[in-house]
Amino acid sequence: MSETNTPFYITTAISYPNGRPHIGHAYEAIATDVMARFQRARGRDVRLTTGTDEHGLKMFQTARDQGRPTIELADEMSGYFREMYAKLNISFDHFMRTSDPAHHAASQALWRAMEANGDLYLDRYEGWYSVRDEAFYDESELIAGEGEAKLSPQGTAVEWTVEESWFFRLSAYQDKLLALYETNPDFIRPESRRNEVLRFVEGGLKDLSVSRTSFDWGVPVPGSPGHVMYVWVDALTTYMSALGYPDTDGEWGKYWPADIHMIGKDIVRFHTVYWPAFLMSANLPLPKQVFGHGFLLNRGEKMSKSLGNVVDPMTLADTFGVDPLRYYLLREVSFGQDGTYSAEAIVRAANADLANSFGNLAQRSLSMIFKNLGGELSVIPGNAEADADLLATVKIACASELPREFEKLNFSVGIDAWLRAVFACNQYVDEMAPWALRKTDPERMAAVLMTLFIAVRDLAIAIRPVVPAAADNLLDQMGIAVDARDFAALDDTDWLARVAGSGFTVGQPVPIFPRLELPEGEGE
Structure with a gap:
């Protein structure tokens, strides 16, 4: 077995x-x-x-x-x-x-x-x-x-x-x-x-x-x-x-x-x-x-009632959102060591990594598919070496590096590998400039957008254990079946053809990670 x-x-x-x-x-x-x-x-x-x-x-x-x-x-x-x-x-x-x-x-x-x-x-x-x-x-x-x-x-x-x-x-x-x-x-x-x-x-x-x-x-x-x-x-x-x-x-x-x-x-x-x-x-x-x-320390101090720095986790979840809180605690703290947290640090990590990097990547990719392709998906071979390189980078991070580190409880290291793949995707968007390709080479634009669709799906599946609600929200918007969101799905080469063939079309995407604001009265 x-x-x-x-x-x-x-x-x-x-x-x-x-x-x-x-x-x-x-x-x-x-x-x-x-x-x-x-x-x-x-x-x-x-x-x-x-x-x-x-x-x-x-x-x-x-x-x-x-x-x-x-x-x-x-x-x-x-x-x-x-x-x-x-x-x-x-x-x-x-x-x-x-x-x-x-x-x-x-x-x-x-x-x-x-x-x-x-x-x-x-x-x-x-x-x-x-x-x-x-x-x-x-x-x-x-x-x-x-x-x-x-x-x-x-x-x-x-x-x-x-x-x-x-x-x-x-x-x-x-x-x-x-x-x-x-x-x-x-x-x-x-x-x-x-x-x-x-x-x-x-x-x-x-x-x-x-x-x-x-x-x-x-x-x-x-x-x-x-x-x-x-x-x-x-x-x-x-x-x-x-x-x-x-x-x-x-x-x-x-x-x-x-x-x-x-x-x-x-x-x-x-x-x-x-x-x-x-x-x-x-x-x-x-x-x-x-x-x-x-232990988790509040701004570097151990929490105690006498210091007045004991924080209710229910309040943190209500203030910052459950998934951003989950992400922050595993991203910022090396598991096994003491870690520290603050409202500023949670907001900073959530905005930089989730809203600006991954959330923006997903939003831009799905929006361009919705606006420029009418939301229709297709299996268009990416002829450019950049397409294959990007998908290989994402696949290594999602199917190899993150799982290897999570198996060892090295959560922050695994998330770092995932985040590097997110950055690679955003760099690819900037370099390919699909908004410009729409006028000069529509077929190439479609190939770029489908490459991004594949990459975003892989990234969402990999990070799903950490931010389950947000990842499922995104995968719902992408038409990914509930039973096709595990790591085995990352090795499935026919999934895009099935989703496209099902008649599913991408709608106007809804942001999965809105930007956070620091609560009034909080600050360094």
């Missing part, structure tokens, strides 16, 4: 909904969606899972402070994430909530499998715990805060916790994890994250507390009244419960293991140390790759 026919499973991190979604959630969702759409366009059977991680002390305390049931808070906050995914055109297949009874059953099945392997035991936990991170920390990992206060490595408050707890024998998996990282170097990407995890594991692993008794908002530990699972045990299980685990005959059997877990760099340890150890213990297949992307 070729790779293009094999299933592909990708997940976002499962978001903790104790607050409304922020731009970091949007960034991760967009990148994951682009990869899912790209793989679908490559012909793969794709599943994309996202959802909300609703258990844990933080949610319990927030609901208690608001004087309402925790499930009521979870319902409300989870709804905000669904709204964001709908707004940003995220093509998820599963939205899994950890409060779902099916997820409880999956988490308990994983627990029983780890218990059957002898990796769980009851003891007493005494140590530092961060409510905000939902994480346990060793004394050696803490940093100094104000006065005598201690903070987690993330700079969050920690508190000394003493309670009865189930423990997972994480220490027994140190060598197995190191062997995993060595035999599968791409298990953790990018390389900087891999090096951090290697250093952590090489420093020695201690057994992990995996249950709590101080609150009851969580998945009950099977056979142990009063205990609920540590939030990360059931949060990670979401990737399998979304596929119907422990039912191995359904989607889980088809799509697991995950091809990529797309997560923020701050939760890499949970996904690359705890998660594979849990799965090894349960004798289950491991995910193929965990990719820890960077």
Whole structure:
């Protein structure tokens, strides 16, 4: 079976909904969606899972402070994430909530499998715990805060916790994890994250507390009244419960293991140390790759409520448009590294690349076909070497360079290749001057316009995973069938003859990327 026919499973991190979604959630969702759409366009059977991680002390305390049931808070906050995914055109297949009874059953099945392997035991936990991170920390990992206060490595408050707890024998998996990282170097990407995890594991692993008794908002530990699972045990299980685990005959059997877990760099340890150890213990297949992307910074500063620079992604989408926002975040940020954004930068990129370059190319090309050819399409051989050169340049960018880089999650590099082809098309228009050919050589003008029609179609198909709504709008205007918009269509040499033969004619085109204006009050 070729790779293009094999299933592909990708997940976002499962978001903790104790607050409304922020731009970091949007960034991760967009990148994951682009990869899912790209793989679908490559012909793969794709599943994309996202959802909300609703258990844990933080949610319990927030609901208690608001004087309402925790499930009521979870319902409300989870709804905000669904709204964001709908707004940003995220093509998820599963939205899994950890409060779902099916997820409880999956988490308990994983627990029983780890218990059957002898990796769980009851003891007493005494140590530092961060409510905000939902994480346990060793004394050696803490940093100094104000006065005598201690903070987690993330700079969050920690508190000394003493309670009865189930423990997972994480220490027994140190060598197995190191062997995993060595035999599968791409298990953790990018390389900087891999090096951090290697250093952590090489420093020695201690057994992990995996249950709590101080609150009851969580998945009950099977056979142990009063205990609920540590939030990360059931949060990670979401990737399998979304596929119907422990039912191995359904989607889980088809799509697991995950091809990529797309997560923020701050939760890499949970996904690359705890998660594979849990799965090894349960004798289950491991995910193929965990990719820890960077943070988005607002004008170079980390976002925080105290600085007043937290931006609602819904507001950004409403202000600049969904597709321009999606394009900007993947074009301007090298995926895996920290990136920065501002209103000015979004407007600049959207206008320069989308409106002035690609949008203008499409608008000019279709307008000239509409005005000069009556909208009629035909297969006119381009006799000039310039025609063949242009189409070869576009084909290399769209069918080779962009797909190669997207496969490696090098989104900005792939988009750069696409953009160079757009620039080549605009240069071709200027050099061929079809408006002048109309009077001197109408047949040559028609050949030039059909060359542009082919190039624009290829460019639209290639960039479609990034700007799906705009690309589909353009392809609709070009008469391209919905089932002829994948990467296989780029190798179809008869498509233009079919569209022309169908009687389709190009109408007065509608711009797909209107120019953006900087909102009032924004500026350097």
